[in-house]
Amino acid sequence: MQILRSYRSGVDLLTNADLADRSGLPRPTVSRLTRSLVEQGFLDYDIPSKGYRLSPVFLSLAYVFRQAEDTEETVYPLMRKLAESEGVNVGLALPNQLEMVYVESLRESRRGVFRRAASGSRFPMESTSGGRAYLAALGREQRDAILKRIKEKHGKGWAAIQREIEESVARIAKEGYCVAHWQPGMTAVGAPLVKQDGRIYSLTISFHTPDSLADSIHRYGQLLLGLKQDIRDIWQA
Incomplete structure (x- = not known):
């Protein structure tokens, strides 16, 4: 592998x-x-x-995976509606080893048109809002086991990353979402989304970092939680 x-x-x-x-x-x-x-x-x-x-x-295997997921018919329309109405990027991801993998992702092009980004794109778990949201949804024992493996990658830089992860876990427990600034000039909010079968997804909204960051974080955080609830309602229907 x-x-x-x-x-x-x-x-x-x-x-x-x-x-x-x-x-x-x-x-x-x-x-x-x-x-x-x-x-x-x-x-x-x-x-x-x-x-x-x-x-x-691998194309055949990806097709089987996509067929087993019901996100294309149910979740994607909700994500697209929010992305286009608010001018933000919206993503839904699942964990794989020490990374997150996009199942659905909407990104704004340079021409201002929202397009469906290729499913399967990977991003780090420890430094992104989506990855930290996933970690927050895990039990303490399982989260510690993953963090131990991540620590081995970072060496001396681990202390700062660990502190940010702990802050994200605490914020999700209090407000329902966390914040990260992984890509330059961009801010992202993320929340865990647990399906009925127990699978833990991460749901994210990313946007260009504005001057009034605190207000924007709160606003997009609330939009994220609203989207999360809409998805849960569809899954439970």
């Missing part, structure tokens, strides 16, 4: 050397794994570049 996780948006072909650098695995191990993944139909080998690309099987 470490080999497959090395592929990101915008990256098509990766050589064994690339995969070793990205995964942290030894070159001999990578060579053995890529050969096995080709044999099993998960990777395709490109002879001219001596690189590997993901095979079409």
Whole structure:
């Protein structure tokens, strides 16, 4: 799985050397794994570049996942309505390892037109409002186990990140949403959204950081909680 996780948006072909650098695995191990993944139909080998690309099987798997989700018919229209009426970005994500993955995402283009961003985009759990919202919804034991793994990535910089996560968890307990400034010039509010089957999603609204930030955070936080309730009502209908 470490080999497959090395592929990101915008990256098509990766050589064994690339995969070793990205995964942290030894070159001999990578060579053995890529050969096995080709044999099993998960990777395709490109002879001219001596690189590997993901095979079409992942498109089939993604289709199965999308079919199992009911967000396209139920949640997406609500997200789009809010995004267009308020001029904000709206996202719905699920956790995967130490990252969050967008299930639905609406982003404003440079021309001011809202478009559906590609599902499957990943973002860090520890430094975003969506990731912290997910962490806040976990039980203490499960959250601590994840934070222990995240701590190993950051070393000396962990103390500040841990403090921000704790503040986000406390704010969600008090107000229902948290705030983060992951991307320059942007502010995001996030809230956890738990489905009937127990899956924990994160719901986010991001907007250009204004001068009157406190007022905007409160306003968009309330809009986020309203959207969350609308989605829950549909899921429970």
